[in-house]
Amino acid sequence: MTQVQIKEVQCLSPSGLHQMAYKEWGDSRNPNTLICVHGLTRVSDDFDVLAKELANDYRVICPDVVGRGRSGRLRDPMYYQVPQYVSDMVTLIARLNVESVHWFGTSLGGIIGMGLASLPGNPIRKLILNDIGPSMNAEALARIAEYVGQDVRFATFDEAWNYVRAISLSFGPHSDDQWRKLAADVMHQNAEGQWVFGYDPGIAVPFKAATPQSVQSDEQRLWAAYDAITCPILVVHGVESDLLSNQTVQEMSRRGPKASSIELVGVGHAPTFLHAEQISLAKKFLLG
Incomplete structure (x- = not known):
C-alpha cells in the first residue's frame, strides 16, 4: 500500500502565523518532488488517485491552501490572495528541503504555480496548468462568485453530494462513487449535525471585492508573470470550459514559454484527473 502522511508547516501572513497542512505520498527520501495544488474551494484530497499513481516516481506533496481542508485560517481574510499563497508554498518547499520541483496546479493552484514559476531563481522545472491561464472569462468568474462563501447547509450527506455534483457538473462525467468522494472531501x-463546506467563508472576501479595473490589472500581471516563466508548460484545457478560452490557450502557445496544450472533450472547468486517461497525460508530460 502506498505510504501517505498528513503533515503541517507553519507559515506567516501580515496578520500572524497559520498552519498549512499537506499530504505526503511516497518515499520522503526521493529527490524527485511533485507538488499538486487544488482549485479555489477544493482540497488536497482531490489528488488522492493521481498521487497514488505517481508515488513510485515522485515524492508527491498535496497541500491544503490556507483556509481550506485541514489547514488553518487567516485572521484577515483580505490576505486570501495569490501573493500570500505563493509565500506559503515557498515556506513549504523550504520545509521539504528540495532544490527543484514539478508542479501540477488546478485552477487557483495553477495561478499560484504561475506566480512562483515567474520569480527569478524559482524551483519549478515543469508546470502543468489544469484549465487555467492568465486570462479568465468574466462570466465564469461571476458564476464562481455566486456560490463561493455561501452559507449552505444540508440535513443529510445525500443532499450535500447532490449539491456538489450540481455546482460541479463542468468537471465532466463521473460515477456516483466519484461524486461522493468529491463531496466528502470538501463537506x-x-x-x-448539518453538512457544510469545510473552507473558510472568508476566502470569498477578496474575490467578491474585485472590480472590473482590478480584474483587468490582475490579468496584466498574470500575463507578465506567464511571459517570465522559462520552464516547460502543459496546459490542459477542458473544451467545454467557461473559464479558459481556446483563444487564451492559443495565445499561451505563441508567447513567453510557449506552452504545449491538450484538449479534453466533454469536460469543462476543471478536469479532476480521477480518470486513467487523464492521469496518463500528466504522467507522459511529467516523466517524459
Whole structure:
C-alpha cells in the first residue's frame, strides 16, 4: 500500500502565523518532488488517485491552501490572495528541503504555480496548468462568485453530494462513487449535525471585492508573470470550459514559454484527473 502522511508547516501572513497542512505520498527520501495544488474551494484530497499513481516516481506533496481542508485560517481574510499563497508554498518547499520541483496546479493552484514559476531563481522545472491561464472569462468568474462563501447547509450527506455534483457538473462525467468522494472531501458535519463546506467563508472576501479595473490589472500581471516563466508548460484545457478560452490557450502557445496544450472533450472547468486517461497525460508530460 502506498505510504501517505498528513503533515503541517507553519507559515506567516501580515496578520500572524497559520498552519498549512499537506499530504505526503511516497518515499520522503526521493529527490524527485511533485507538488499538486487544488482549485479555489477544493482540497488536497482531490489528488488522492493521481498521487497514488505517481508515488513510485515522485515524492508527491498535496497541500491544503490556507483556509481550506485541514489547514488553518487567516485572521484577515483580505490576505486570501495569490501573493500570500505563493509565500506559503515557498515556506513549504523550504520545509521539504528540495532544490527543484514539478508542479501540477488546478485552477487557483495553477495561478499560484504561475506566480512562483515567474520569480527569478524559482524551483519549478515543469508546470502543468489544469484549465487555467492568465486570462479568465468574466462570466465564469461571476458564476464562481455566486456560490463561493455561501452559507449552505444540508440535513443529510445525500443532499450535500447532490449539491456538489450540481455546482460541479463542468468537471465532466463521473460515477456516483466519484461524486461522493468529491463531496466528502470538501463537506463535513458541524456541531448541529448539518453538512457544510469545510473552507473558510472568508476566502470569498477578496474575490467578491474585485472590480472590473482590478480584474483587468490582475490579468496584466498574470500575463507578465506567464511571459517570465522559462520552464516547460502543459496546459490542459477542458473544451467545454467557461473559464479558459481556446483563444487564451492559443495565445499561451505563441508567447513567453510557449506552452504545449491538450484538449479534453466533454469536460469543462476543471478536469479532476480521477480518470486513467487523464492521469496518463500528466504522467507522459511529467516523466517524459
